[in-house]
Amino acid sequence: MPPHGEHVSKDDLKREGEIAEHLLHKAQAESSYAKNGSASGHEPLLEVRGLVKHYPLTQGILIRKQVGAVKAVDGVDFDLGQGETLGIVGESGCGKSTVAKMLVNLERPTAGQIKYKGEDITQLSGRALKAVRRNIQMVFQDPYTSLNPRMTVGDIIGEPYEIHPEVAPKGDRRKKVQDLLDVVGLNPEYINRYPHQFSGGQRQRIGIARGLALRPEIIVADEPVSALDVSVQAQVVNLLERLQDEFDLSYVFIAHDLSIVRHISDRVGVMYLGRIVEIGSDAEIYDHPTHPYTQALLSAVPVPDPDAREHRERIILSGDVPSPANPPSGCRFRTRCWKAQKRCEEEVPELAVPAVFRIGEGPTQHPSACHFAEEKQVVPSE
Amino acid sequence: MPLLEVRDLHVEFRTREGVAKAVNGVNYTVDEGETLAVLGESGSGKSVTAQAIMGILDVPPGKIAGGEILFKGRDLLKLKEEERRKVRGAEMAMIFQDALSSLNPVLSVGEQIGELFVVHKGMSRKDGKAKAVELMDRVRIPAAKERVGQYPHQFSGGMRQRIMIAMALALEPNLIIADEPTTALDVTVQAQVMDLLAELQRELNMGLILITHDLGVVADVADKIAVMYAGRIVEQAPVHEIYKAPAHPYTKGLLESIPRLDQKGQELFAIKGLPPNLMNIPPGCAFNPRCPMAQDVCRTDVPPLAEVSPTRRSACHFWKETLDASTR
Known part of the structure; x- marks a missing residue:
C-alpha cells in the first residue's frame, strides 16, 4: 500500500470503475464482432461513419450571423483494425488534420460517429471520455512547437500521468519515464534536460514517448516525420514500426508524402x-x-x-x-x-x-468515389 | 569557359558561441543550359553557398573566408557592391523557398515585378506594369491582366511561387539559383512549378542551380549533382551515375534511407546519429562518426575529392570499396 492513503483509495475507486467499464466495452465489442463476423478476421477497433466538421463563417460585430461554413471534413468513413496502420494522404487543406483532431477528441464533430470498440466516443463526456482518451493518443507534426520549452523532458513525458494517475502511482513515475526514453532510443539520463537541447529527430522521439506513456491502443500521428531531415526520417519511421510490433499498436498515419505512407501503411485512404x-x-x-x-x-x-x-x-x-x-x-x-x-x-x-x-475479383475491387473509374498504372513497377 | 565557377569557397559565421564553419572549400561549375542539383540536409552549407554567389550573405555575422566565384570569367568577390548590384537580378537571379515571406505584402505583385524594369532598365512605372502582365502570362497565371493589381496574400501558394519565378526571369538572366523552390508546395503543384521552371530554362538556355533535399526532384530534373555534408562536397557526378552506384557512403545511405513509391520494402536503412555541429566538426572526414565504413584514417585525415572518372569525384578514403559495394 503506497503512503498517500486518501488519494490512493480515491484513485483505486476510479480505477475499479474504469476497469468495470472497460470490461463492459470489451464484452460489447466481442458480441458485436460475433454478430458481424467481419470478413477481414479483425474486429475494427475504430469505426468512423459520416464524420463531418464545419467551421462557421460569421459576419457582423453586434449581431453575429452565420453566412456559411468551411466544410473542412464533409462525410468521412473508415475502419481501423487491431494492429493495423491506416494511412491518410492528401494535399494541404483536404481535411486530414481535422480528422486526426476529431479522432483524439480535440475537436467535436459537427455530425457523424467515431466508434471505439463499438461505442460512439463523440457522445461521451466526463469520466467515460477521459477513459477513452487514454487509449487514443496523438503524435504531432512539429517537434519544435509541440513540446513546452519550459518543461523538462521528464515533465513532458510524465505529464499524461498527472491526468491519468491510475496508470502510474507517483513514486513510480520517474522510472516509467526513463523506461520510455529507453524504448524510443534516447538516453534515460536525459530526463532533466530541456527540449532545446535536442535535435529535431530526438524531439520527435520525445513526442512519441509522450504518446506512448499511457499505453494507448491507437496512436494518431499527424505528419510525424515531415519536419525532419531525410537521414533522420528513416530512423523515426523505423522506430514507429518497431513500437507497433512491441506494443501491438494501431496507427492512423497522416502524411502528404506518399512514399512514406506506402512504406508504413497496411491500408491507405486518399482525401x-x-x-x-x-x-x-x-x-x-x-x-x-x-x-x-x-x-x-x-x-x-x-x-x-x-x-x-x-x-x-x-x-x-x-x-x-x-x-x-x-x-x-x-x-x-x-x-x-x-x-x-x-x-x-x-x-x-x-x-x-x-x-x-463489381464483378469478379481483383485488386481494382476497392471503394473509389468516381463515376468514370478506370484502372491506370502510374507508378512504375519493378 | 563555364558560366559559373566556384573555387575553394570558405564561409564562416562568427557567433557568440564561436565560429561556425558553414562552407569549407566548395568547388563546382555550371554551364549554360545546365542544371546542377546541390543536395544536402539542413546545415550542410548548400544555401549559404548560394547566398555567397548571389552576394546576399548577412555580413556580419557571415564572412567569406576565402575562395573565388567566377561568373563569366569575372571574380564576383572582387567587384564593388555597386557593380555587384548590376549583376544581381539582371544576370543572375534567385528563387526562394517561401514565396509568401519573400514577396512584399504591401505592394501589388504588378508593382513588384515592374520594379525590376524600372530599376534596371529605366522604364516608366506604366511600362513596367505592362511587362509584369506579360510575365505573369508567361508563367501561366490565369487572368493576368485583372490580377496584376492584387497583393501576394490573394494568390495561392503555387501561384505565388510562379510570381517568384516571373520576377527571377524578368530580365532574362543567365543563371538562376532556386533554393528549395517547391518544398512548401503540394506534390501536384510541385509538378506544375518544376515543369514550368524546366521549360523556361530550356527556352532561355539558362544555367540552373537547384538546391534541395528531395532526391526525387533531383532525379527528375538535374544533369549533375553535388552532394554536400558539413560544408563540403562529398560527391559530385552526372545524375544517372550517382543513382546507379553512389561512390560515397553518405550518398549511399541517403539513397537507401528513402522509402520508395514503387516498393513496399522492409525496414528502412537508417543513417545512424545526427549531422555534426558546425562549431565542432569532427576531425578527419566529417561523416566518420556516422559512417559504417569508417577506419582509423577517416578519423585523422580529411579525404581529398578523388577522381572516380573524368566527370565524377568522391571525397572518401574508400570510394573504390563503396562503388564496388553499390554496383554489386
Whole structure:
C-alpha cells in the first residue's frame, strides 16, 4: 500500500470503475464482432461513419450571423483494425488534420460517429471520455512547437500521468519515464534536460514517448516525420514500426508524402477537399488506382530514379484546390479532372466499389468515389 | 569557359558561441543550359553557398573566408557592391523557398515585378506594369491582366511561387539559383512549378542551380549533382551515375534511407546519429562518426575529392570499396 492513503483509495475507486467499464466495452465489442463476423478476421477497433466538421463563417460585430461554413471534413468513413496502420494522404487543406483532431477528441464533430470498440466516443463526456482518451493518443507534426520549452523532458513525458494517475502511482513515475526514453532510443539520463537541447529527430522521439506513456491502443500521428531531415526520417519511421510490433499498436498515419505512407501503411485512404475519394490496401491504391485524383497524385510524385524520367507518364493537374467554404457541386474533384462530364456536376459519386469492377475479383475491387473509374498504372513497377 | 565557377569557397559565421564553419572549400561549375542539383540536409552549407554567389550573405555575422566565384570569367568577390548590384537580378537571379515571406505584402505583385524594369532598365512605372502582365502570362497565371493589381496574400501558394519565378526571369538572366523552390508546395503543384521552371530554362538556355533535399526532384530534373555534408562536397557526378552506384557512403545511405513509391520494402536503412555541429566538426572526414565504413584514417585525415572518372569525384578514403559495394 503506497503512503498517500486518501488519494490512493480515491484513485483505486476510479480505477475499479474504469476497469468495470472497460470490461463492459470489451464484452460489447466481442458480441458485436460475433454478430458481424467481419470478413477481414479483425474486429475494427475504430469505426468512423459520416464524420463531418464545419467551421462557421460569421459576419457582423453586434449581431453575429452565420453566412456559411468551411466544410473542412464533409462525410468521412473508415475502419481501423487491431494492429493495423491506416494511412491518410492528401494535399494541404483536404481535411486530414481535422480528422486526426476529431479522432483524439480535440475537436467535436459537427455530425457523424467515431466508434471505439463499438461505442460512439463523440457522445461521451466526463469520466467515460477521459477513459477513452487514454487509449487514443496523438503524435504531432512539429517537434519544435509541440513540446513546452519550459518543461523538462521528464515533465513532458510524465505529464499524461498527472491526468491519468491510475496508470502510474507517483513514486513510480520517474522510472516509467526513463523506461520510455529507453524504448524510443534516447538516453534515460536525459530526463532533466530541456527540449532545446535536442535535435529535431530526438524531439520527435520525445513526442512519441509522450504518446506512448499511457499505453494507448491507437496512436494518431499527424505528419510525424515531415519536419525532419531525410537521414533522420528513416530512423523515426523505423522506430514507429518497431513500437507497433512491441506494443501491438494501431496507427492512423497522416502524411502528404506518399512514399512514406506506402512504406508504413497496411491500408491507405486518399482525401480530397473533405472527403475520402479512394480507399484500399496499399497495393490496391498504389498499383491499381481507379480514381483520377489518386492517379494524378501518384504520377506527380518524383521517383528517385533518373532513368525513369523519360518513360514516365505524368498527369499534371491544372489549377489549385477549390475553397472548402464553397466546394464544387457533385464531384468535388471535377474542376481539375480531365474526365469530368455533365454527370459529375450533378451527382455526388459515392465511395463504393465502382459498378464496372463489381464483378469478379481483383485488386481494382476497392471503394473509389468516381463515376468514370478506370484502372491506370502510374507508378512504375519493378 | 563555364558560366559559373566556384573555387575553394570558405564561409564562416562568427557567433557568440564561436565560429561556425558553414562552407569549407566548395568547388563546382555550371554551364549554360545546365542544371546542377546541390543536395544536402539542413546545415550542410548548400544555401549559404548560394547566398555567397548571389552576394546576399548577412555580413556580419557571415564572412567569406576565402575562395573565388567566377561568373563569366569575372571574380564576383572582387567587384564593388555597386557593380555587384548590376549583376544581381539582371544576370543572375534567385528563387526562394517561401514565396509568401519573400514577396512584399504591401505592394501589388504588378508593382513588384515592374520594379525590376524600372530599376534596371529605366522604364516608366506604366511600362513596367505592362511587362509584369506579360510575365505573369508567361508563367501561366490565369487572368493576368485583372490580377496584376492584387497583393501576394490573394494568390495561392503555387501561384505565388510562379510570381517568384516571373520576377527571377524578368530580365532574362543567365543563371538562376532556386533554393528549395517547391518544398512548401503540394506534390501536384510541385509538378506544375518544376515543369514550368524546366521549360523556361530550356527556352532561355539558362544555367540552373537547384538546391534541395528531395532526391526525387533531383532525379527528375538535374544533369549533375553535388552532394554536400558539413560544408563540403562529398560527391559530385552526372545524375544517372550517382543513382546507379553512389561512390560515397553518405550518398549511399541517403539513397537507401528513402522509402520508395514503387516498393513496399522492409525496414528502412537508417543513417545512424545526427549531422555534426558546425562549431565542432569532427576531425578527419566529417561523416566518420556516422559512417559504417569508417577506419582509423577517416578519423585523422580529411579525404581529398578523388577522381572516380573524368566527370565524377568522391571525397572518401574508400570510394573504390563503396562503388564496388553499390554496383554489386
